[in-house]
Amino acid sequence: MRLERWILGITIGITTALALCLPVHTQAAGTLEKIQASKTILLGYRETSIPFSYTGDDNQPWGYSVDLCTKVAAAIVKQLGLQELQLQWVPVTPETRIAKLNSGAIDLECGSTTSTLSRMEEVDFSLLIFIDGGSYLTRRAAGIKRFEDLAGKRIAVAAGTTSERTMVDALMQHKVVADLVKVSDHQQGMAAMAKGKVDAYASDRSLLIGLALDSGNQNDWVLGPETFSYEPYALMMRRNDADFRLAVNRELARLSRSREIHAIHDRWFGLLGKPGPRLESLYFLNGLPE
Missing domain, CATH: 3.40.190.10 (Periplasmic binding protein-like II)
Incomplete structure (x- = not known):
């Protein structure tokens, strides 16, 4: 009986000590x-x-x-x-x-x-x-009509977006070698393409359509026919x-x-x-x- 009480006392002491040592988490307001x-x-x-x-x-x-x-x-x-x-x-x-x-x-x-x-x-x-879905926009004058035409080209992508990763995957899948150029946002990507610093801008199709329409010169742009991501x-x-x-x-x-x-x-x-x-x-x- 004494042994059982001694073991019980040790167990309670350890449990109490552990409880005191554990950090107290207060739930932040929602x-x-x-x-x-x-x-x-x-x-x-x-x-x-x-x-x-x-x-x-x-x-x-x-x-x-x-x-x-x-x-x-x-x-x-x-x-x-x-x-x-x-x-x-x-x-x-x-x-x-x-x-x-x-x-x-x-x-x-x-x-x-x-x-x-x-x-x-x-x-x-x-x-x-x-x-x-992901795609790409090019200048009509560039003559890029399909994904394989991007070989050897410079493609702008916005840093921190899924397009940055999915474009890499698409290039590997199509066995196309191209240079990816990171930009801060869509506006910088379109500006780089307009100035000829890059040959294409990769993003989601609806966004690319919106950017082309907003440019005021929508006939200057061509949307790639492929969709390479979800x-x-x-x-x-x-x-x-x-x-x-x-x-x-x-x-x-x-x-x-x-x-x-x-x-x-x-x-x-x-x-x-x-x-x-x-x-x-x-x-x-x-x-x-x-």
């Missing part, structure tokens, strides 16, 4: 609590990702993803019972968006970010909002904040169920026609019931 306290939501946007997220002539954010985030913000106002909510727009780049999100500089990223498993190690994503876009947020993610997804699902998402799509992609089969399927599947 994004919804942060928004409610500050009456402000910090929304990250891209300055040149036409037509998803860009700075308009009035120096205000515009685009498909910007519209979606504005809808999300309105839904959060209703959910939290706020009288008002300030939308503070913060510019981000492919290289700063994750850091700004995790530092608290933004609460939600409203751009053209591909949802990937590797990024999920650092951040969380909403329901998918768009499906795109780019599922989503809104990006901090990890492990289930309540905020639910609030975002609840509004995205409502937009799909009510078909309001089609009006938003037509506003920004109407010149390209109705949503294709893949995107139409995405909108249907996003219409989760309450």
